[in-house]
Amino acid sequence: MRIGQxxxxxxxxxxxxxxxGGRWLIVSPLDAAQFSAACSKKxxxxxxxxxxxxxxxxxxxxxxxxxxxxxxxxxxxxxxxPIDALCIAIFDTIDxxxxxxx
Numbered sequence: 001m002r003i004g005q006x007x008x009x010x011x012x013x014x015x016x017x018x019x020x021g022g023r024w025l026i027v028s029p030l031d032a033a034q035f036s037a038a039c040s041k042k043x044x045x046x047x048x049x050x051x052x053x054x055x056x057x058x059x060x061x062x063x064x065x066x067x068x069x070x071x072x073x074x075x076x077x078x079x080x081x082p083i084d085a086l087c088i089a090i091f092d093t094i095d096x097x098x099x100x101x102x
Contacts, residue, residue, distance in 0.1 A: 001066045001088065004029040006059055010052055018081045022056035025087065027067060035096035055087040064091045 008026040029048045053067045066089035067073075073086035 001068050002029055003035065003064065003066055003091070003094070004051075004053075006061050006063045006065060007050065008061060016082050018077070018079060019054065019083070022054050025053045025055050025059060025065075026050050027053045027065065027085075027087075030064070032096070032098060035094050051085055053085040053087050054083040057087055057090065059087050059090050064094065065089060066091065 004027040006025045007028045010024040010026055012024065028050050031048070053065070054073070055065075059065050065087045067085050067087050069085045073083055074081050076086070
């Protein structure tokens with residue numbers, strides 16, 4: 001699982017029937033340095049490339065989410081589904097303390 005912030009949404013005029021009831025979010029993955037301030041509702045855009053994440057749990061713009069990618073993203077579905085990233089959590093707070101440098 002990776003953590004990212006929703007920075008927008010994508011709209012499709014045609015989509016696979018298996019995707020009914022979900023939507024597509026544009027997500028900026030967060031770096032460890034951004035975790036502490038992530039849930040402050042300000043946009044934290046990282047240097048990493050943004051990606052499109054399928055959402056069927058109701059995340060919205062500004063939310064901090066957990067998402068899985070690849071084969072793990074399709075695991076919750078009983079039928080094959082054409083996605084590569086799935087929103088699996090919406091975080092209210094993140095309490096992150098980095099390990100001390102050795």
